[in-house]
Amino acid sequence: MPFDEARYEELHHGGMIGSLVHYRDRTASTMDDARAGAAALRGEGCGDAYLTDEQTAGRGRFRRPWVDAPGASLLVTYHLCVLDLVYAPLVGLAGALAAADAVTEVSGLETELKWPNDVLAGGRKLAGILAEAQPGGVEVDVFLGIGINIRDAAIGGLSDAERAVATTIEGEGATLPSVEELLAALSEALERRMAEVDAEPERLLADWRARLAMLGSRVRLSTTDGEIEGIAEDVTAEGQLVLRLDGGGTYSFAAGDVTVL
Structure with missing residues (x-):
């Protein structure tokens, strides 16, 4: 279903991140949309979200194709800004924690993290995060792409081997959120986690480390x-x-x- 902006605004309780959502029902890549939007706004637009129902050329780490089905996932890229390039790696950690926080909040599903920035449920991949930094003027632009599998159709196009290590909120039998509910929870969780990037990076790292599923293995x-x-x-x-x-x-x-x- 098309994104319901009015419903999202009812659910989003303030904050800069996610206060403005640029929505397309179909696009090549929300990451590319965010980069183009940031360039057009010339330094403005920090916190804007770029959302779609379907990506035709989405990508993950190492520029691997991101496979999904229309309307089955939350597919969003945030344009974020940090004061120094040294903070850029922390944005990916903040994104992973925010995605995990949001999924648990709206669905009740327990999650873990997998290095570097995947979110797991039941030991399988539920969400992927990609952060790309672009030094500019006074601040550093960081484009944070997040894909969360909501419905089983999201992983239907994967190979058998890939599907064996992937999951969805629906597949885990959890409460199924709307895109608007999940995006609102994600934007608010990301607002909190980005505040830790600036003010409490040690706390952010400790929380991220504590939720990694593989340490000691x-x-x-x-x-x-x-x-x-x-x-x-x-x-x-x-x-x-x-x-x-x-x-x-x-x-x-x-x-x-x-x-x-």
Whole structure:
């Protein structure tokens, strides 16, 4: 169903983030829409949300295609602003926590996080987050893309292997929210989490670390340079994964895909 702006405004209880929603029923990529919108507004529009029912060229980490079905997911990119590039990695963490917070609030579903920025339910991927920074003028623009699987149709186009590790709010048997309810909860949760980026980054990191499902487990990390195995020991203040290798040394990684062994 088309986005009900009036209903969303009833549900959204203030704050800058998500106060203005740019909606298209179909678009190539909300990330590209947000970048174009920010460029057109020339430094204005921090906090704006770019929403669609269907993406034809959505992308995830490493520019992988994001597969979904029309109207089955929440597909949104927020244009956020931080004062320094050093804060940009924390925006992805804030987005993951906000998505987890929002899902639990509107559906009652318990969630966990998977490094770097996935949200899990029942051990399977429920939501994905992608943050891209773009240094500009006084502030740094960060475009935060969030996709949350609401209905089972959202994962119907995946391969059997991909579908085996994915889930939806509907598939978990939880209360099924409308897009307007979920977006309002997400915008408000993101407002709170972004305040922690500015004022309490240690608290944000501690909360994110506490909700990671894999710390202490043996994992395989797949990167563009190959695969490596070790114990997922910790995450750094910048959100990098610390692996303890079999030889005893530790290494930090900024990106990759993790599989628990």
